Amino acid sequence: EDQVTQSPEALRLQEGESSSLNCSYTVSGLRGLFWYRQDPGKGPEFLFTLYSAGEEKEKERLKATLTKKESFLHITAPKPEDSATYLCAVKKRVNSGGYQKVTFGIGTKLQVIP
Amino acid sequence: ETGVTQSPTHLIKTRGQQVTLRCSSQSGHNTVSWYQQALGQGPQFIFQYYREEENGRGNFPPRFSGLQFPNYSSELNVNALELDDSALYLCASSLGFEGKGQYGYTFGSGTRLTVV
Numbered sequence: 265e266d267q268v269t270q271s272p273e274a275l276r277l278q279e280g281e282s283s284s285l286n287c288s289y290t291v292s293g294l295r296g297l298f299w300y301r302q303d304p305g306k307g308p309e310f311l312f313t314l315y316s317a318g319e320e321k322e323k324e325r326l327k328a329t330l331t332k333k334e335s336f337l338h339i340t341a342p343k344p345e346d347s348a349t350y351l352c353a354v355k356k357r358v359n360s361g362g363y364q365k366v367t368f369g370i371g372t373k374l375q376v377i378p
Numbered sequence: 379e380t381g382v383t384q385s386p387t388h389l390i391k392t393r394g395q396q397v398t399l400r401c402s403s404q405s406g407h408n409t410v411s412w413y414q415q416a417l418g419q420g421p422q423f424i425f426q427y428y429r430e431e432e433n434g435r436g437n438f439p440p441r442f443s444g445l446q447f448p449n450y451s452s453e454l455n456v457n458a459l460e461l462d463d464s465a466l467y468l469c470a471s472s473l474g475f476e477g478k479g480q481y482g483y484t485f486g487s488g489t490r491l492t493v494v
Contacts, residue, residue, distance in 0.1 A: 268420075298482055307382070307468050307485035308421070351420055363434030366411070366483070368420030 266291040270352050270369035277376050280341045285372045287352030288334040295364055297335050299328050300351040302371065308351055311337075342376045349373045382471050382486035390492045391459050399454040399489045401469030410452040411483065412444060413468040421468055427452055456491075464493045 267290045277283055289297070296315050300308035312321045314330040321328050325346065327338040337350055349371040355364045383402045391397050403410050409428045413421035423436035427446035441457040450471070456463060470483040 296482075300485075305466075305487075305490070307470075307487045310482045310484065313482050353420075358434060363426060363428075365434065365436075366423055368413075368422070370418070370420045 266354065266356065266365070266367045268352055268354055268367050268369035270350075270372050272372060273370070274373045275375070277339075277342055277374070279343060279376055279378050282338070282340045282342070284339070285337040285350055285374070286334060287337070287369055289352075289354045290333075291354050291356050291367070293356045294354055295357055296355045297330055298351075298353040298355070298366075299326075299335070299337055300353065302349045302351055304349075311350075339374070342374075344376045344378050347374055347376045382469055382484050384467075384469050384486035384489050386489060387487070388490045388492075390494060393459055393461060393493055395459050396455065396457045397459060397491065399456075399467050399469075399491070401452045401454070401471075401486060403450045403452065403469075403471030404484050407471035407473050407484070408450050409472045410446055410450065411470045411472075412452070412454045413470065414438070414463075415466040415468055415488070417465075424454070459493045461493050464491060466490050 269288045271286045299311040302308045312328040317332045319330050325340050329336050351371045353366050353368040355366045358365045382404050385400045411426040412424040415421045424438050426434040430446045443455045446452045466488040468488045470485045472483045
């Protein structure tokens with residue numbers, strides 16, 4: 265069964281204190297790994313898609329990396345506005361009809377303190 | 379370019395009732411997926427519609443059903459509501475069922491359903 269495990273469940277950082285969030289996954293036939301940001305009461309906001317081991321993507325203070333078993337979201341010098349829940353999701357192709365199943369982790373709740 | 383819009387934003391229903399949630403997909407997107415997100419959990423996949431046909435379904439009972447219209451908007455219907463159906467229901471649209479492209483799957487802000 266496909267599994268996505270995110271750690272830690274919650275993380276509290278001082279402003280400027282860099283850290284990393286982890287997403288480990290077990291899925292056969294990975295077709296992509298997503299990172300999303302979700303603010304309370306809102307829908308997830310797309311950050312990155314990674315497709316193959318060794319791939320890296322950056323956006324402002326965020327950098328996502330991918331290996332064959334896990335992905336990391338590195339946050340450099342975070343600011344209070346980076347406070348949110350960060351969700352990881354994996355997708356795999358399920359049938360010949362093209363349907364691709366997306367499985368989410370429960371997320372890491374990040375709080376950045378001024 | 380408009381994003382994904384969902385209606386209503388909040389809804390309170392009584393156990394046993396039926397509910398319909400609506401989603402307008404982002405302009406140019408032809409695929410819609412629906413997710414259920416319980417408090418403190420990640421989104422759980424319900425089903426996906428591509429060109430008006432369901433082409434994938436998660437582990438949800440048949441009382442969860444959907445439609446996609448020619449303009450690619452979509453509805454989620456839930457019959458015989460149970461207390462455990464209380465959750466944030468999210469709609470996500472994409473161009474093609476693979477969710478490729480610069481923005482992957484684009485989510486709406488969701489409908490908060492409370493069943494009492």
